[in-house]
Amino acid sequence: MLHKILEQKLQQALAAVLPEADTSGVLVRPCPDPKFGDYQTNALMSLAKARKMNPRQLAADVAARLDIAAWCEPVQVAGAGFLNFRLKPAALATALRQAAGGGDLFFQKSANPRAVVIDFSSPNVAKPMHVGHIRSTILGDALARLLRLLGHRVITDNHIGDWGTQFGKLIVGWKSGLDAEKLRADPIAEMERLYKWVNSECETDPRVLERARQELVKLQSGDAENLRLWREMIALSESQFERVYSRLGVKFDYRLGESYYNPRLKSVVEDLAARGIAEPSEGAMAVFFRDVPELKDHPALVRKSDGGFNYATTDLATLLFRWEGGSWGAAPGEIIYVTGAPQQLHFQQLFAIFRRWHPEARVKLAHVWFGSILGEDGKPFKTRAGDTVRLEDLLDEAEERALKVVTEKNPELPEGQRRDIARAVGLGSIKYGDLSQNRQSDYVFSWDRMLSLQGNTAPYLLYAYARVRSIFRKGGEDFQAGGGAEFVIAAPEEAALARHLLNFGLALDGAAEDYRPNFLCAYLYELAGHFARFYENCPVLKAEGAERATRLALCDLTARVLQQGLEVLGIDTVEQM
RNA sequence: GCGCCCGUAGCUCAGUUGGAUAGAGCAACUGCCUUCUAAGCAGUGGGUCGCGCGUUCGAUUCGCGCCGGGCGCGCCA
Incomplete structure (x- = not known):
């Protein structure tokens, strides 16, 4: 994580120039255009602005104090007050060598690991799982994998709809x-x-x-x-x-459905009433938010006028149970709910009630919401007959369609292998099509697009991976995994690939920060693109000496990052396709 | 009526604390396989970032007001 070091050094230099400044927001990011350098900061400009200072002067002062000669060429002030960093070849080589030698794969585990409960999927008993469950399931699973990789203790809990009228x-x-x-x-x-x-x-x-x-x-x-x-x-x-779930590779630690909380509902309402949080209203028990502008017109019912409880009550009981450590015994630092956009108001209310109920709670509560799945006509995704699409049928069709393409491209492969590839490609395409998009947008479901061989798709990424693996199948016996190959980066395509590899951690952190796997997808797509250009211009097996060793090692690192990234998304790789 | 979200190339979408000429893919057109998988690569054309005002050295990004669309708003979840 070279950029982290630069960030730290930058913050130190800034602290020396402006001792009272808050340096936590002063970040180092990759440059939008390689002509500016490898990394940049633009934070000094807004800092200067807030202090009515000359931004270029501040940038120059900070640059003068920057102690990063071990990693970077001399830093230049650019434009309105950017600082651009250009890595020295030796620093780049060192970072690559460390990862190749078995060190961190260009990311770091969180410095503040926490227990995180993730509530997702939540299908209903006696009903088929349908496309409506797919986004929650895939997104929740990806977030669970991502946070686990970053060192958090993740507890997945499937809140099954097993109770109700x-x-x-x-x-x-x-x-x-x-x-x-x-x-x-x-x-x-x-x-x-x-x-x-x-x-x-x-x-x-x-x-x-x-x-x-x-x-x-x-x-x-x-x-x-x-x-x-x-x-x-x-x-x-x-x-x-x-x-x-087994087809999708999704696992839950707990499956505590709505019925599990039945015995607790009564006391939840009693407690809320005793504390003056819930009050009688038109025969029901309601919570009003008179002091919350966004909610003052939207009270929440916690008991119906017939004495029955509703989902708000169940969700409160569930939230309390989880906050107290659930059956796993650990109080979480965070609880994440992965549900559709229409439930935003419900979770706003739920969280507001809980905060009032237990103001001492230090837990972070997050509603990770997502848009609907639409058909190509822009209307809710349905079968031709107008029924909801069953998830199992959808998965079948994905595999069938992928098998057709695989058979067309590689008819000579044995059927068993073609089916394995079709499974990875088909299910991967469904997952990736969903995850690669901003979760808050409505998602237009299109077989042709998600299974396309071009563009930001699962097949494109899997193909890039398969091409790397192919090199190692055809040759490269001399490559020593974990060996201390010296990296001699010469060609521009090698350099672009190498620099991009370094930013894997940035993509993982960014995706985790905002619960947006599409950041990771964008990164992987770019990585596959850099690899394709490298592959086109830099023969590996025909090269010799240090050039060959460097290229083999770059291939290996690319494959590992692709594999790790796809694994976070819940997508299996294939050796051939 | 109130609230949330959205409006970016013909289509489907990205766009990371406000930052450098707004990016992909598809579709259209043009090149590149005796060379590690051409499921690829390179290139051309295509934009008043819904409209207006404001804040700022700088706005697709922030604020306000319109226009257009989706969703939600007490006894379903």
């Missing part, structure tokens, strides 16, 4: 119209059919609705038969969840 209808359907044959063949489809059937009956026949209510009450009051049915529905659903 829908079970009244499901039990009515189960008792009066279950098709055992269909249940065996496709339990999720059968439960979905039952629910839809009873739901439509309820609309025309109030007696059915009443029966559903009664079944729900029986379930809630512990009726043995209804509990049994409920548990069976959960079990059937969980095997579906497991199928999807």
